[in-house]
Amino acid sequence: MMNNSVNWIAAYNRLFLILDRNGTPTYCSGPSFLMMAQQVDPGVPSYQQLMPLLQSQNKSTSRKSFYWDIIQGFSEQQRFRLFRLFIDDLEPLAKDEISAIRDIVFGGGYAVPTTVVPLDLWNSEKLNNSLKDIDHAIDAQHYNRATTLAYTCLEGLYKTYVRKHVSAKSDLSDLMPLCKVVKDDITEKLMARGPFPEQIVNAIPTLTNAVANSRNGFSESHFADDSHKWLALFARDMTNSIGRLLLHFI
The missing domain is CATH 1.20.120 (Four Helix Bundle (Hemerythrin (Met), subunit A))
Structure with missing residues (x-):
């Protein structure tokens, strides 16, 4: 279930536009995306492992589809970590577009903070x-x-x-x-x-x-x-x- 506070679909669609620029430094191939995802979860399959699996399940092997499937399978904290990795990697190459993704994922609509002192036991x-x-x-x-x-x-x-x-x-x-x-x-x-x-x-x-x-x-x-x-x-x-x-x- 996707988190209501982050529009992950919008964030992913913007990210994929950058990753799909063939012949440019921002292009991200299937194997490269999966290696990035493995930094968040070592259980993510390699490209050679994933393709036969998707074919056996009659699922799309398009990059846009299986990138999204990987993201959907992550917990919210894992998604944050994956997007942070891509943001850090791509920001020097596409600053304005990455800034927009950063606002979607990490902005959360909390530009003006509300101070609430937690009173329950800390651990x-x-x-x-x-x-x-x-x-x-x-x-x-x-x-x-x-x-x-x-x-x-x-x-x-x-x-x-x-x-x-x-x-x-x-x-x-x-x-x-x-x-x-x-x-x-x-x-x-x-x-x-x-x-x-x-x-x-x-x-x-x-x-x-x-x-x-x-x-x-x-x-x-x-x-x-x-x-x-x-x-x-x-x-x-x-x-x-x-x-x-x-x-x-x-």
């Missing part, structure tokens, strides 16, 4: 999914959304930690005060166990402040496009690092 899977959302925003070149998602992710992690371990401070809502409470509580717990690398724990508010400033200071008047992307990637990586550390305590 590794939830953090991974949050990081994927940030990656998709970066893929769509929605760098402001990416940094806001990073900020929101940290906010949710800190609120969950404080509610569980420092319930007397559960009324706090601002990111940096929450961060300080988390850092102090982790420090106290680790000190009770013996020597520990204090620099790592002391870095939590510094990194959090960097993410907060990236989100609050985002402005095209201050940064060029490359810097926008760098800041978004930095915010994503810092969120990942802090999140992994907190999950040991949550």
Whole structure:
């Protein structure tokens, strides 16, 4: 079943127009497409394996048909990964057309983010999914959304930690005060166990402040496009690092 938030048919039709330009650098043969798909799922058959299979099932062996069959057989996350591979590969050769595909697949209609602080218990899977959302925003070149998602992710992690371990401070809502409470509580717990690398724990508010400033200071008047992307990637990586550390305590 296709995902309602992404028009995969439109995205594929646009992509195939680029892949079907015979005699140009964007042309993608059947074997090449399947090798690209195997990077997403090693179980995808090779061209030599697929053709007899399609013929035995009386299915079309046209490139446009079996490319689409492969995409339909993928999960949503696999489709995102496959399109990301093609976008990265083809963008230098067909920038405007790839930009349109990028908007369809990764734009998702979320140019202006809505901040919702998650209040349920965080775990590794939830953090991974949050990081994927940030990656998709970066893929769509929605760098402001990416940094806001990073900020929101940290906010949710800190609120969950404080509610569980420092319930007397559960009324706090601002990111940096929450961060300080988390850092102090982790420090106290680790000190009770013996020597520990204090620099790592002391870095939590510094990194959090960097993410907060990236989100609050985002402005095209201050940064060029490359810097926008760098800041978004930095915010994503810092969120990942802090999140992994907190999950040991949550």
